[in-house]
Amino acid sequence: TYSLYTDHVWTGLEPINSSAALTDKNNWGYYYRNGTVVVPAYQQPWKAGNPSGSNRGFFTPNGVGVATSPETSSCFYICEYEEELKQPVTDLEQKCFNLMSGSVLTSFVSDVCYVLNTVTKNYNDAKVSCNALSGYYGHLAHIRTMEELWIADALRSASGAAYAWVGIERVDLSSTNASIGWYTTTPTDLPMLATYLPWAASNPMAGNNTVVVKAGYPKSFATFSSNTLNPFLCQYDNTTATARRALSNFYHYSFGYFTNSYYWLSRSTLPLHMCIYMCHLNNLCYGFSYHSGTNDCQLLAIVANSLPYSSQLTADNQYETAIRDLQ
Numbered sequence: 001t002y003s004l005y006t007d008h009v010w011t012g013l014e015p016i017n018s019s020a021a022l023t024d025k026n027n028w029g030y031y032y033r034n035g036t037v038v039v040p041a042y043q044q045p046w047k048a049g050n051p052s053g054s055n056r057g058f059f060t061p062n063g064v065g066v067a068t069s070p071e072t073s074s075c076f077y078i079c080e081y082e083e084e085l086k087q088p089v090t091d092l093e094q095k096c097f098n099l100m101s102g103s104v105l106t107s108f109v110s111d112v113c114y115v116l117n118t119v120t121k122n123y124n125d126a127k128v129s130c131n132a133l134s135g136y137y138g139h140l141a142h143i144r145t146m147e148e149l150w151i152a153d154a155l156r157s158a159s160g161a162a163y164a165w166v167g168i169e170r171v172d173l174s175s176t177n178a179s180i181g182w183y184t185t186t187p188t189d190l191p192m193l194a195t196y197l198p199w200a201a202s203n204p205m206a207g208n209n210t211v212v213v214k215a216g217y218p219k220s221f222a223t224f225s226s227n228t229l230n231p232f233l234c235q236y237d238n239t240t241a242t243a244r245r246a247l248s249n250f251y252h253y254s255f256g257y258f259t260n261s262y263y264w265l266s267r268s269t270l271p272l273h274m275c276i277y278m279c280h281l282n283n284l285c286y287g288f289s290y291h292s293g294t295n296d297c298q299l300l301a302i303v304a305n306s307l308p309y310s311s312q313l314t315a316d317n318q319y320e321t322a323i324r325d326l327q
Contacts, residue, residue, distance in 0.1 A: 006060070006061075006062050007060065007061065007075075007076055008058040008059075008060050008067075008069065008073070008075040008076065009058055009059045009060070009075060009076045009077060009078055010056065010057075010058050010075045010076065010077040010078070011030070011057050011058060011059055011066065011078070012030045012031050012032075012057075012080075013028055013029070013030060013031075013044070013056065013057025013058075013066065013068075014028070014029065014031050014055065014056060014057070015027050015028055015029075015055055015217075016028065016029045016037055016040075018217065018218025018219070019218075022051055022052070022053050022054065022055060022068070023051055023052065023053065024051075025044075025046060025051060026040070028040075028044070028051060028057065031150065033107065033109060033151070033154070034109045034110055034147055034150075034151065035145075035146060035147030035148065035149070035150030035151055036147055044057075044066045045064065045065045045066055046065060046066050046067070047060070047063055047065035047066065047067045050065070050066065050067045050068055051067075051068045052067070052068050053068075054068040054069050054070045055068070055070070055071060055217045056068060056069055056070065056071045056073070057069075058073075058075050059078075071157055090111070090238070092108070092111070092113055092133070092136060092236065092237075092238055093108045093113070095113070095133050095134075095136070096108045096113035096115070096133070096236070099113075099115060099132055099133065103117065103118045103119055104116070104117055104118070104132075105118070105155050105158055105159055107151060107154070107155055109151055111237060111238055112235055112236070112237050113133065113136075113235065113236040113237075114141060114151055114152070114155060114233060114234070114235050115130070115132060115133075115138075115233070115234040115235070115236070116155040116156065116158070116159050116161075116164060116231060116232075116233050117129070117231055117232050117233075117234065118159050118161065118231045119231070120229035120230055120231055121165075121229060121230070121232060122226060122227050122228065122229055123165055123169070123210040123224075123226035123227075123228070123230075124226055126140060126165045126230070126232035127139075127140055127165075127167070127185070127186075127187055128187050129232065129234075130232075130234035130235075130236070132234070133236050136236045136237075136238075137236065137237075138234045138235065138236040139167050139185075139186035139187065139189075139234065139235065140165055140166055140167030140185075140186075140232060140233065140234060140235075141166045141167055141233040141234060141235040142166070142167050142168070142184040142192075142235065143166050143168065143196065143213070143221075144184070144194075144195070144196050145196060146196075146198075146219075149196075149198060149213070149219050150219065152164070152166060152213045152233055153213055153219045155233060156213050156215065156231070156233070157215065159231060161215075161230070161231045162214065162215045163212040163213065163214050163215070163222070163224070163230045163231070164212055164213050164230060164231045164232060164233045165210065165211070165212055165230050165231070165232035165233065166211055166212065166213055166221075166232075166233055167184055167185055167186065168182055168183070168184055168185070168194050168197075168210075168211040168221070169182070169183065169185055169209055169210045169211065169226075170182050170183075170204070170209035170210075170223075171183040171185065171191050171271055171274070172271070173209070174269070174295075178204045178205065178206045178223075179197075179199075179204060182194040182197055182204075182211075188277075189277070190274060190277040190278065190281065191273075191274060197221060198218070198219065198220045198221055199220060199221055199222075200214055200216065200220035200221060200222045203220075203221065203222045203223050204221075204223040205222075205223050207225070208223035208224050208225050209223065209226065210223065210224055210225070210226045211223055211224075212224055212230055213233070248279070248280040248324055248325065249324070249325040250276065250279070250287065250288075250322040250323065250324055250325065251322060251323055251325060252320060252321075252322055253287070253304050253305050253321045253322060253323045254304070254305075254313060254315075254321050255315065255316060255317045255318075255319060255320055255321070256289070256313040256314050256315045256316050256319055256321055257289040257291075257298060257313070257314055257316055257319040257321060258289065258298065258300070258302075258304075258309070258312060258313060258314065258321075259312075259314055260312065262301075263300060263301055263302045263309065263312075264298050264299060264300065264301060265282060265284060265285055265299040265300065265301045266278075266298075266299045267296070267297065267298050267299075268297050269294070269295045269296060269297065270295055270297045271295060272290055272292065272295075272297075274297075275288055275290050275295075275297035275299075276288070278297070278299060279299050279324060282299065284301060285299045285300065285301070285324065286300050286301065286302060286303045286304070286323065286324050286326070287300045287303070287304050287321065287322050287323040287324050288300055288321070288322055289304075289319050289320070289321040289322075290319065290320055290321075290322070291318050291319050292318065292320070293318055296319075300321075303323065304321050304323055305323055
């Protein structure tokens with residue numbers, strides 16, 4: 001509650017299009033916490049000189065109107081709860097709520113639990129640290145839409161952090177173009193090509209192959225060295241840990257490869273972890289041969305250490321041939 005007519009009270013007003021002017025009254029809308037715009041707000045009772053150059057809207061009883069202020073301002077706030085949006089509380093939602101603490105901020109949106117950890121870690125340590133919810137599989141957040149970026153940035157902003165790691169990294173380093181080769185990743189899954197990349201000015205930067213959500217307007221990504229210490233944003237969905245297929249085990253057989261293409265299921269140029277994962281996904285894959293210099297990945301349709309195949313392996317210390325443990 002506010003008491004003085006000079007008090008400022010946050011509303012859900014934010015700009016719709018970051019490319020349009022903040023002073024354009026047609027460029028403002030009301031947002032739900034999942035980042036969707038619900039009501040165009042051009043008929044709002046803007047105070048004189050507003051909207052101005054700031055990116056958040058507040059109400060003030062002084063003159064009864066709406067004005068703008070930077071998101072870093074401290075104001076009262078009014079929440080609205082709609083009966084028609086009421087949903088049963090799930091186990092994941094309850095666990096998500098219970099996880100909140102002084103160093104952890106959470107938000108449950110569209111059946112996904114987002115967890116902002118304010119303890120700073122480098123990227124590789126953060127990547128394997130999304131394991132706070134027992135029974136649920138977690139990973140650094142995959143930001144694939146403006147709505148998801150809105151959620152990620154809201155948590156980052158609420159924590160006071162300037163940056164937060166998300167689960168996007170440059171996997172394919174074959175091109176000198178720093179804008180190419182970005183994928184969403186997890187510690188165990190096959191990387192997926194990232195198609196939503198709202199880069200901040202001067203990004204991506206060559207040599208920096210991991211991504212943060214950064215402070216500022218418009219909401220955007222920046223690239224950092226993976227050794228940088230940052231807070232990190234995890235996400236957990238309704239996929240339980242026990243429902244996920246365990247990653248296959250592979251063991252080293254020999255240094256070499258097969259020249260007979262009939263022994264291959266496929267041949268492609270991939271990072272090693274993707275080569276391993278592609279074999280894991282294919283029940284007909286019995287192993288692989290991999291060249292670390294060229295990223296040549298040969299998925300094998302034969303068991304390399306069985307006759308007559310073992311005698312046909314061409315020795316080459318640049319290729320490692322591994323066999324899948326089928327037990």
